[in-house]
Each structure stands twice: as structure tokens, then as C-alpha cells.
Amino acid sequence: MVIGEGIEDEEKWLAEGIAGIQHNAFYMHRALDANNLREALTFSAQLLSELRTSRLSPHKYYDLYMRVFDELRKLEMFFRDEERHGCSVVDLYELVQHAGNVLPRL
Numbered sequence: 603m604v605i606g607e608g609i610e611d612e613e614k615w616l617a618e619g620i621a622g623i624q625h626n627a628f629y630m631h632r633a634l635d636a637n638n639l640r641e642a643l644t645f646s647a648q649l650l651s652e653l654r655t656s657r658l659s660p661h662k663y664y665d666l667y668m669r670v671f672d673e674l675r676k677l678e679m680f681f682r683d684e685e686r687h688g689c690s691v692v693d694l695y696e697l698v699q700h701a702g703n704v705l706p707r708l
Contacts, residue, residue: 615657619666622652627673634680646677 630645649670658666 612658612662615655616662616666619652619655619658620669623649623666623669623673626652630673631676634676639680642677642680646674649673 626645626649630642630649633639633641633645653663653667653670655663655666
């Protein structure tokens, strides 16, 4: 947290981050339900972008971090259940090459 900024500011930034996570998670889940992996990867990358902040204390950042990874569990399950979505491993490989910051996090 930057010196001179208050706890109220930090709470505001945390709330904004959580709102961004919820927004992107909604659309990621919707894309997964529609078997649209390309769109799901786009929203999962946006989910992860909420972690790019230096405005939060370690405790608040951890809260944000855990929320992001709770949401990414559905993406992980999508990859594990390859038969359900009818996407071959080759297709998955090609798609995830464009989501370099998502897969290392899973």
C-alpha cells in the first residue's frame, strides 16, 4: 500500500477488484457453459488482470488472489473434462497458446 493512503481507500480498491472479478467470472462461466473456450480464456485473462495491483496490503491482496483462483477452478474442471466439451487436445493446445498468463496460474 502506498504511504499516505488510508484504509478506506484500500477497501474501495478491494471492492473494485472484487466487482471486476465477479463481472469477468460471470462471463467466463457463461462462455464455458456454451463450450466457447476462446471467450472463456479471454475472460479468465481479464480475471487475472485484477491481480495486477500494488495498492493493496498483503492481507487484502491475498483475499483478491483467493477469489480469482476460486473462480478459475471451473476453467480447470473444463480442461479436465475434455469429453464433455468435445474439444480435442490439439484444439485445446492451440487455443491456450494465446492465453499465456492463464495456464501457469492453473
